Amino acid sequence: MPLTPEQASEIASQRTQKGATLRDVSPALEELLYTPLPVLDHGFVRVIDYMGTDAAIVQAARVSYGKGTKKVNEDAGLINYLMRHRHTTPFEMCEIKFHIKLPIFIARQWIRHRTANVNEYSGRYSIMDKEFYIPHPEQLAAQSQINRQGRGDVLEGAQAARVLEILKADSVNAYAHYEEMMNCDEAGNIFDESKTGLARELARMNLPVNFYTQWYWKIDLHNLMHFLSLRADGHAQYEIRAYADVMLAALKAWVPITYQAFMDYRMGGVSLSAKGASVVKRLIAGEKVTQEQSGMSKGEWRELMTSLSLPA
Amino acid sequence: MPLTPEQASEIASQRTQKGATLRDVSPALEELLYTPLPVLDHGFVRVIDYMGTDAAIVQAARVSYGKGTKKVNEDAGLINYLMRHRHTTPFEMCEIKFHIKLPIFIARQWIRHRTANVNEYSGRYSIMDKEFYIPHPEQLAAQSQINRQGRGDVLEGAQAARVLEILKADSVNAYAHYEEMMNCDEAGNIFDESKTGLARELARMNLPVNFYTQWYWKIDLHNLMHFLSLRADGHAQYEIRAYADVMLAALKAWVPITYQAFMDYRMGGVSLSAKGASVVKRLIAGEKVTQEQSGMSKGEWRELMTSLSLPA
């Protein structure tokens, strides 16, 4: 994530322009504001703006004329209650805006979350950056043999080296050809003044999906937690999880009480099906239960045992 | 809109708690923050929070590392361009939150706008306020004879007096019975300790839709403008227009450049159908065109002539 000097200076400048406001302020999130938090080899997450704090949630839940907050433990009690009973609308009363740099194939997963506002850097209008994602060798995983949608062991030796060689060479080659077709370099310097270049909206189609794009992304707190519950989860692809983990840290700084409730009721929670609940009741009563007796499929049984820290 | 002393003091208290922030600040909107702006006889609009200013729109449109703003006239040029070409996503990067008190029948129109976050005062959980809407005599209009969905002349004399008498008496009566069924008054004071009262979620069903409710309502700038373009329009019911007009004033304070573009391209704009555009071209060429020649229905022709300030 090497910023240009101009970019670094623009960010630094924003961090000096303190203003006065009557709005709710989150001091810990102010500390993070504008600063790029690095993710993967060239990506970042920057918090650009926010609306509300934990106080805004209790204020809205109480449809209050003033701050609406009471003692900290009463506020926490209310927030826990709202989280537990899926009263989601008060959490929608907070909003956060990020500037994110991420590989295109991750952007394609990310954009499936529709309840957000997005403004993406346009490859029709502008020249794409010469930055592409190459996985760290530890992330060079083989296809999982048991989960069609997952990773297995890490590749090693010559095979790993060959993969990295391919990814790098093809990315470098693709960008060079992108420039050649446009008849200009990344900075827009024209190669041959006697020729026009291919339209940017066409030339970009040569770039692989490991190239980085960037966007402004704005979402309310409820939908952010929904996003994080899916994307910080172990089933998510590692590369998007890397972003979700950084955003979890921002969440903690922003709304610490809500963060705690989220970790307790959502991230650390366990969902039991009717059959699963029946198995749990029998186990608590001291019965032995097997997968065959449970009426559950093997996969579901394995998931239940894992979630209860029991041997499958 | 008589606030209780407690409410007034909570609001006053919030207006004294100035904090420091690195975020974008709208000084003119800060002036309005928290203060109730009166609407109708007991309603209000209070701006509770906001995210972003005109600068946030150009920042997002440029996917900028810093503020993204240039000279004021360049920013205005960009905002005009975005508005004209329906590039709506940069406007979604600003957000505003209101506390609104409004009659239930207006709340029912309002809520049809789905792209907003809402937290409403709950008549299941709490006792409804004893406040109901009675139209000003100037608003006591007869059913329009030409528009099934509109108002005609103002009622006068005995008929007007009778309407006001009915509305007031029925509202007073409905609330008295609401209290009687709940066995307590507006403040929760129990009438007869030997009895329980009807559940609030049932008792409320006796209240007519001119009673006031209140909610926190949060929306992004793009969708706010869409709401205002429909609800500040002459076809909207007067009572919701009264709210939209107050919100237009808040819009002007918040994002003055966007407000100007909105007034020029949306509120003051004219939409021509293909047939309408054809008529306009012929009129400019100096031809006489009649409704019969236009291929348009009478209603459509009348609307076109009105929008061009021509005699029907």
Added chain:
Amino acid sequence: MPLTPEQASEIASQRTQKGATLRDVSPALEELLYTPLPVLDHGFVRVIDYMGTDAAIVQAARVSYGKGTKKVNEDAGLINYLMRHRHTTPFEMCEIKFHIKLPIFIARQWIRHRTANVNEYSGRYSIMDKEFYIPHPEQLAAQSQINRQGRGDVLEGAQAARVLEILKADSVNAYAHYEEMMNCDEAGNIFDESKTGLARELARMNLPVNFYTQWYWKIDLHNLMHFLSLRADGHAQYEIRAYADVMLAALKAWVPITYQAFMDYRMGGVSLSAKGASVVKRLIAGEKVTQEQSGMSKGEWRELMTSLSLPA
């Protein structure tokens, strides 16, 4: 739910017009099509149209060129898997449309679900029906003493009679005054030709929220299940649960495999918080655990014990 002869005949007529289609057909739902399913004293739910069946879910999950279905138990296995792992997008590929008649105070809860399409009968444009909801005596519950948002014991004797008397008399009175202000009756017959009537959009404000309204409501299967999981739940107000129960029956006819998965993983499921999961693991290991040791609030502990069918 007394239909007029015209309404009954229009519905009967629609049930005779059988057409040929290449689309997916749900025979059991075709049986229900158009027929009003009664709810409360004057309400109904009518299924008007639908798109897709269980087959459409597996077809979309497989992004198939053909039907995409395999053996029934393979399809059921896939649908269970999708439900369990919150892969919600294939369920969005089915759609259903209802015509619903319901009291305004229920419509106000209902409309909070924003991911649906709605077309409501307009009280600005048309005269409202003279139909209002009066609870069955068994539903005349007192305010709950432990849950601010719930019902306690049923009211009896004179108190119950008085509540019913109030509700009926005020409804009859409100409608009579509605007609008087409009200067016409429910059918539009004018009372006094020498006078105009108050605009419908104003006169309606005198009607209490127990009056019936009606709308067309269209939603995808994923969001319908979300709606039902909240509104067929024991915490929902009885009157909206009555609608949800009827819609559950339609769901079962429409997509029987999905219905079964929904009942197992959602309606009959149990969500454990991190603390709750920890308690369950200790209980399974044979430990005694008390609320005090659990780190949970009393309310949360009570809910956990209830969900595990254990004594609090």
Added chain:
Amino acid sequence: MPLTPEQASEIASQRTQKGATLRDVSPALEELLYTPLPVLDHGFVRVIDYMGTDAAIVQAARVSYGKGTKKVNEDAGLINYLMRHRHTTPFEMCEIKFHIKLPIFIARQWIRHRTANVNEYSGRYSIMDKEFYIPHPEQLAAQSQINRQGRGDVLEGAQAARVLEILKADSVNAYAHYEEMMNCDEAGNIFDESKTGLARELARMNLPVNFYTQWYWKIDLHNLMHFLSLRADGHAQYEIRAYADVMLAALKAWVPITYQAFMDYRMGGVSLSAKGASVVKRLIAGEKVTQEQSGMSKGEWRELMTSLSLPA
């Protein structure tokens, strides 16, 4: 768009399975059902399912107990009225589902329309098809010199040949390396049984955005028209316009009255700003008006003159 024999036979099979339904049927759209309509070099649009016809719009607008339709010209009058006055909810009562094959860079533009349901072929789960988009020589346009987001003249001769050579060679090379990294070919045949392959979710990152993906995409009629108004417009990139044009033909078959209203009021319509309307009024009055007098920017003036078929 060469289908495999299996795919062709699955589609043919679906076109023979006629069922009986009481639902609204669109005979002209039934003719198109399931059949791939070719777009670009390997893409297609297939209509998979639909709900409602023009009749469903008037039925919902009238909140009808029966079909709700009257004479054809009355229905058309109502649909025109709804379209003209932006009464959008009745159009939301129809729904359509497509299976679409399209290049990734077009999918990335397309997905920005959030009010749709999407199920995309997963490159985590499955092997991507060996199909990539190569523009027809007529579409090999240079970057526009006046519009940063557009195309200029068509490239010719050696330069055009070189662009095509690059695009083809890089695509072929990228896919060969994709297979090599996965250690299997497109059909899943393993190259070297002694090795595992790189996880599919990683290997795919080598593929450029001109590779084809596919999805099921479902949307209501109102939002489809919004999509088409933006994507069948001359400002849209040619490649997405090619899809929009095919979908316009499906729209015409499906809901012919609505299609006509859409073409008249939306696609063929002209939006005038307040300044533009003022210019038009002066032109009709016979005045000469120049850009300088108009208060409009040069770009806006040029757009106005173009829309009125006047010389700039």
